[in-house]
Amino acid sequence: MREYDIVIIGGGPAGLAAAIAARDKGIDRILILERDRALGGILNQCIHNGFGLHTFKEELTGPEYAMRYIRQVQERRIEYLLETMVMDISPDKLVTAMNRTEGLFQIRGGAIVLAMGCRERSRGALNIPGYRPAGVFSAGTAQRLVNMEGFMPGREVVILGSGDIGLIMARRMTLEGARVKVVAELMPYSGGLKRNIVQCLNDYDIPLKLSHTVVEVKGKKRVEGVVLARVDEGLKPIPGTEEEYSCDTLLLSVGLIPENELSSSMGVEMNPVTSGPKVNESLETNLEGVFACGNVLHVHDLVDFVSQEAEAAGRNAAKYVLEAAEGEKGRSGSAGRDRSREILLCPEGGVRYTVPVTIDPHRMEEEQIVRFRVGAEYRNCFVGVYFDDERVQHRRRPVMAPGEMEEIKLEKAKLLLHQDLKKITIKIEEA
Amino acid sequence: MEKRELICISCPMGCPLSVELEDGVVTRVTGNTCKRGEVYGTKEVTNPTRIVTSTVEVEGGTVSRVSVKTREDIPKDKMCIWANVRSYRSRLLLACFSMASLIFFMYLV
Numbered sequence: 001m002r003e004y005d006i007v008i009i010g011g012g013p014a015g016l017a018a019a020i021a022a023r024d025k026g027i028d029r030i031l032i033l034e035r036d037r038a039l040g041g042i043l044n045q046c047i048h049n050g051f052g053l054h055t056f057k058e059e060l061t062g063p064e065y066a067m068r069y070i071r072q073v074q075e076r077r078i079e080y081l082l083e084t085m086v087m088d089i090s091p092d093k094l095v096t097a098m099n100r101t102e103g104l105f106q107i108r109g110g111a112i113v114l115a116m117g118c119r120e121r122s123r124g125a126l127n128i129p130g131y132r133p134a135g136v137f138s139a140g141t142a143q144r145l146v147n148m149e150g151f152m153p154g155r156e157v158v159i160l161g162s163g164d165i166g167l168i169m170a171r172r173m174t175l176e177g178a179r180v181k182v183v184a185e186l187m188p189y190s191g192g193l194k195r196n197i198v199q200c201l202n203d204y205d206i207p208l209k210l211s212h213t214v215v216e217v218k219g220k221k222r223v224e225g226v227v228l229a230r231v232d233e234g235l236k237p238i239p240g241t242e243e244e245y246s247c248d249t250l251l252l253s254v255g256l257i258p259e260n261e262l263s264s265s266m267g268v269e270m271n272p273v274t275s276g277p278k279v280n281e282s283l284e285t286n287l288e289g290v291f292a293c294g295n296v297l298h299v300h301d302l303v304d305f306v307s308q309e310a311e312a313a314g315r316n317a318a319k320y321v322l323e324a325a326e327g328e329k330g331r332s333g334s335a336g337r338d339r340s341r342e343i344l345l346c347p348e349g350g351v352r353y354t355v356p357v358t359i360d361p362h363r364m365e366e367e368q369i370v371r372f373r374v375g376a377e378y379r380n381c382f383v384g385v386y387f388d389d390e391r392v393q394h395r396r397r398p399v400m401a402p403g404e405m406e407e408i409k410l411e412k413a414k415l416l417l418h419q420d421l422k423k424i425t426i427k428i429e430e431a
Numbered sequence: 432m433e434k435r436e437l438i439c440i441s442c443p444m445g446c447p448l449s450v451e452l453e454d455g456v457v458t459r460v461t462g463n464t465c466k467r468g469e470v471y472g473t474k475e476v477t478n479p480t481r482i483v484t485s486t487v488e489v490e491g492g493t494v495s496r497v498s499v500k501t502r503e504d505i506p507k508d509k510m511c512i513w514a515n516v517r518s519y520r521s522r523l524l525l526a527c528f529s530m531a532s533l534i535f536f537m538y539l540v
Binding site: 061149 | 494
């Protein structure tokens with residue numbers, strides 16, 4: 001049975017950054033398991049630029065950003081297997097995987113880093129009525145087909161969903177000669193970056209219809225058109241507002257869902273708000289030695305923050321392995337982990353969730369980043385952080401939106417000063 | 432005096448800019464939170480440009496397409512022309528291309 005100190009599930013930006021960080025902390029035997037034919041994850045199909053502004057102070061394309069990390073993995077001679085699918089992970093970290101050369105095999109991991117990324121919500125999940133004609137794709141599938149496989153999904157396109165993927169594909173399809181007639185968005189605001197509205201829609205005169213949705217797909221064998229309707233405050237289609245658009249392709253950009261089948265089946269406790277695992281300050285799940293980072297933990301907007309988060313997971317997985325090797329078992333049986341010391345992070349008043357959900361100040365790094373998302377658009381509001389009932393931070397934010405992940409920082413020294421701290425609340429305040 | 436409102440696209444922040452012009456010459460840019468915003472605001476109302484990213488077909492390699500981008504930003508009205516031209520210009524004969532080399536860039540312009 002092969003054994004590795006750290007087994008990383010996924011060779012995209014999260015898996016790569018975690019591997020590099022763990023190696024730099026002195027861990028020798030690391031293995032990345034990647035199901036696609038190359039490392040890089042979703043970045044390989046994201047040929048547009050805008051990646052890496054925070055990390056490298058440059059605007060890179062997805063493949064360029066991925067290569068910066070792939071190079072580092074190769075320079076450090078970190079092992080990886082491609083076209084290898086992980087089928088199962090047991091709670092005691094036995095990984096079952098398969099590929100064409102070895103068939104089915106198992107690997108024992110000292111620690112596991114979950115970095116599987118996310119998948120797209122599909123038409124079935126939206127219950128759009130109609131026949132099932134060819135020509136309905138998720139935006140990401142269309143992106144893969146166009147950018148990597150070299151196929152055009154269609155020529156006359158309607159896009160549902162104005163998240164970044166939908167906006168990026170509106171531009172991409174147009175540049176490849178398709179006609180994108182309209183982008184429909186259910187909410188009264190777009191989920192994507194404002195820059196993408198400008199450079200993907202405005203630049204090409206593609207109309208954006210907010211508060212609209214697709215109520216019918218027409219066509220039997222191939223899409224012939226879609227029917228859009230305006231929706232009310234309850235997001236229900238308003239009868240009488242239907243408009244038909246002829247097209248041969250419908251692209252759906254309607255949500256990303258962290259891919260946590262492996263996590264759930266091994267008993268990892270999930271956060272229903274993020275659809276990702278609940279983690280502590282070390283990005284460790286309820287299962288000792290099992291860490292999570294990147295889109296599998298919560299869907300990110302900027303890959304730079306994925307890399308940052310994954311580096312922390314990698315460092316902590318390394319720390320876990322080193323502590324286990326030195327036989328340092330904690331007071332409560334788990335290596336160094338003491339649940340009675342955990343402080344609960346409570347998202348309130350506009351804050352939908354936090355990552356992490358608990359913090360043990362004795363185990364955190366000097367500075368802890370807490371990431372969160374808000375549930376609506378907020379202008380000229382403040383982010384309030386409370387240690388029990390005492391407000392310790394009050395930061396003004398001119399604009400906050402659901403589509404833009406936010407963060408606050410907590411200092412270990414300050415937390416240690418508060419004895420018996422039970423609860424940290426993060427909320428949005430008017431003044 | 433003319434005033435134009437636009438969103439800066441230099442980085443993911445998307446700061447709302449106000450650009451003032453006098454006889455077609457930019458006199459003031461406000462709303463930016465960094466120098467790049469000022470540069471963008473000035474350029475966008477006088478000579479808008481974009482960096483264009485796309486893919487080209489590969490012959491003889493292990494992948495069918497490679498991603499490309501313009502070496503520098505090009506005039507906005509030339510964007511679609513560039514995207515079309517490059518597909519006729521060259522079929523790259525790239526032997527021994529591995530997937531990792533999707534990062535290989537042809538700077539075409």
